[in-house]
Amino acid sequence: MRSSVRFMGFFTSCILVALMSFSGCGGGAPAAPSTTLSGNTSVTLLATSTANDQLSQFDIGLNSVTLTGDSGNTVKLITTLPLAEFIHVNGTLEPLQTVSVPQGIYTSATVSVGSSSFVCNGFDASNKLLYSSDFSDQQVPSSAVTVNLPSPITITGTAMGLSLDLLVSQSASWGTCDPNSNASSPFSITPTFNLTPVDISAQPTNSANGRVLGLHGLEAVMNFIPAGNFHIAAGEYSRSMEGWRSDIRRSIRAM
Numbered sequence: 001m002r003s004s005v006r007f008m009g010f011f012t013s014c015i016l017v018a019l020m021s022f023s024g025c026g027g028g029a030p031a032a033p034s035t036t037l038s039g040n041t042s043v044t045l046l047a048t049s050t051a052n053d054q055l056s057q058f059d060i061g062l063n064s065v066t067l068t069g070d071s072g073n074t075v076k077l078i079t080t081l082p083l084a085e086f087i088h089v090n091g092t093l094e095p096l097q098t099v100s101v102p103q104g105i106y107t108s109a110t111v112s113v114g115s116s117s118f119v120c121n122g123f124d125a126s127n128k129l130l131y132s133s134d135f136s137d138q139q140v141p142s143s144a145v146t147v148n149l150p151s152p153i154t155i156t157g158t159a160m161g162l163s164l165d166l167l168v169s170q171s172a173s174w175g176t177c178d179p180n181s182n183a184s185s186p187f188s189i190t191p192t193f194n195l196t197p198v199d200i201s202a203q204p205t206n207s208a209n210g211r212v213l214g215l216h217g218l219e220a221v222m223n224f225i226p227a228g229n230f231h232i233a234a235g236e237y238s239r240s241m242e243g244w245r246s247d248i249r250r251s252i253r254a255m
Contacts, residue, residue, distance in 0.1 A: 039105040042159040044098040045077045046049050046198060049166040051090035054177075056084045056132065057123050059193055061114035065164065067106040070152070075101050077162065083115075084164040093163065093198070103155050110145045110165075113140040116189050122177035133179045135187045136173075137198060144168075146192045153197050161198035166191065208219075 045065060049058070062081040068074050078097050117136035124131060153162070170192040175185035204211035 001064070002025075009227065015155050018246060020041055028141065035072075037105070037154070037156055039103055040100045041103050041157055042098060043077065043101040043153050044159070044161045045096045046093040046163050047086060047089050047096050047159050047166075048093050048163050049086040049168055050088045051087050051166075051168040054120055055087055055168060055172065057117075057119040057134075059083045059118070060086060060116045060166070061196050063112040063114050064110075065111045066106045066112075066153075067101070067153070069102075070105045070107050070112070073102070073104070074098075077101070085167070090168075093161075095161075098165070099145045101155050105153060106153045107149065109149060111145050112142060113145050113191055116140050116191065118172045118189065120172075120177040124128065124178075131179055132178070135189070136172060137189045139187055140191065144190045146190070147220070148192070148194050150194065150196060154197070159200045161200050163194075163196050163198050165194040165196070165246055167194065191234060 027137045031083065051058075061083050062078050064079060066074050067077060067078040077099055081096060084096060115136070115138050117134055119132050119134045123129070170190070172187070172189055174187040
């Protein structure tokens with residue numbers, strides 16, 4: 001009876017050892033397949049801003065925008081853009097330039113800025129008047145420009161966008177906006193950007209994913225001829241009025 005117990009214990013131990021060996025060798029989660037980055041991607045640089053109600057205009061001359069990869073390679077997104085105005089794109093996106101970029105992981109970016117200026121606004125409570133003043137710097141030094149990448153940017157796919165977000169509150173400072181006393185008021189222009197990727201939707205291929213298969217519209221052509229009155233023909237009824245005569249042709253066109 002004891003020998004039978006010993007045999008069963010030995011047999012159970014062998015099974016446990018075998019299961020542990022199997023689990024250690026191949027029972028873990030499969031390794032995720034690595035993505036090979038090769039070729040080029042069409043990248044569109046998009047201007048946007050996080051603005052406030054103190055400035056009504058912020059022009060920045062972009063001499064260059066350069067990405068640096070994890071292997072030290074660089075690529076220019078802009079070679080020269082005389083002026084880009086950032087206040088009107090507060091919360092929206094506007095394309096600046098599209099270039100072909102080698103696929104890869106990019107860990108930093110630099111922006112070279114030339115002439116820049118901003119316009120601030122104020123209110124004269126005693127006279128109940130609004131006023132504005134402009135401040136400009138003909139050459140913003142590179143040490144005054146900051147570009148933040150919240151995380152490395154992976155350039156991949158057929159097309160993608162990069163959002164160049166000007167943080168307005170961190171990019172300008174001034175003493176007073178009053179035009180009567182701002183001649184000696186100190187100011188600074190320190191452009192500060194966030195650069196983040198933006199997905200671009202693929203071209204739709206059918207009506208289920210957004211492709212427009214047809215367009216129905218109403219086209220009107222008006223010819224004005226001086227006369228004692230004018231006539232409007234619309235559908236099954238017409239109406240005459242004094243003034244000018246107008247012949248209107250309407251057609252329904254399916255595209």
